[in-house]
Amino acid sequence: MGEMDTLKKEADGLKAQIEAGRKAVNDTTMATLASGVAAAPRVQLKNRKTLKGHLAKIYGLHWSADNRHMVSASQDGKLLIWDTYTGNKVYAVPLKSSWVMSCSMAPSGNLVASGGLDNMCTIANIKGASPKTLRELDAHEGYLSHSRFLNDSEILTASGDTTCCLWDLETGKQKVIYKSHVGDCMCLAVSPDQNTFISGACDSSAKLWDIRDGGCKQTFIGHTSDINAIAFYPSGTAVITGSDDCTLKMYDLRADQEVNGYQDAALNAGVTSVSLSSSGRLIFAGYDNFNCNIWDSLKAEKVGVLSGHDNRVSCIGVPDDGLGVCTGSWDSFLKIWN
């Protein structure tokens, strides 16, 4: 097949070109630059609250934009919306399918989304007398791994069918489909300016997308296994990824490459979840080994640990005001630390 061979040669040539282009600007390391920075203080966060109520493994959590409420999803078949200041449950949303893998709350606080092995993203309105299903977004051909609202009428989803999608909630239809990954999409994060988003997949790569035109702008490689978690640096110019290869990486969008790596020879548990403190200095990473490690994002040193869960930490989140960090676990509890 002459043409296939030609295309393969061209692809290999372009990959070499990209690698050369990245090497050409790789004039120093973050480690060198950060050597002069004072070490972050030894971070000793205390468990301030334990939210009890779920009856099975927790798979996802998402803080409300009001910094006080939070939604969590469990395979007990429920979404719970919490008032984290009092520890009380405010709403319970029963799920049609208990095989939920993720949840999210709209910035307005009016809507929550959930989905999982049912391949659907279900949107519920929680501001009526009782929670009501608004839409069932049903077009993905694989499980729903992640979702994030842009506003009350648009939501982004990531799926095991290797695509991500932007949906119009007024019509329930797909607006834009993001196709380029060759493995299950596991996670996504929206840029602070809401013009782009980043996705992580089982093909070990992270991709930056233009939300409106659906184009993949950049691809970041280096991980050697599934990327389970991804987050934007608060500056919007870098992303942090967490992987089954037991490491986290920081990719700078403008240098188009990895600029820092977070790993420890003693750590042989995959990273399940990641979140950053408000300045970006601290990276909170949940691992399969029941702990959450705290990393100094600049010096790539471990500066603390959150231990207290009796099973895998599956999700982590820091609210917009940065006042605390919440961990969710397969032990069915959510813990808030600061």
Added chain:
Amino acid sequence: MSNNSANSSNLVIAQKVVKQLRLEASVRRIKVSQAAADLKTFCLQNAHKDPLLMGVPSSDNPFRPPKSCALF
């Protein structure tokens, strides 16, 4: 036949891969020294506003149960 249609769809996929790689090869990159310096600056400039880094005083901690105070 089916072999031909599989070949032509593989061809279409390969063409898309090459098109995407061409786009990514043309990305304008800044030096890592510049990028990393900017990240460092951002971090340090915002450090004093980062509650998890600085610590949250008990009086302002919404997650801590309020201490009761006696009023006379």
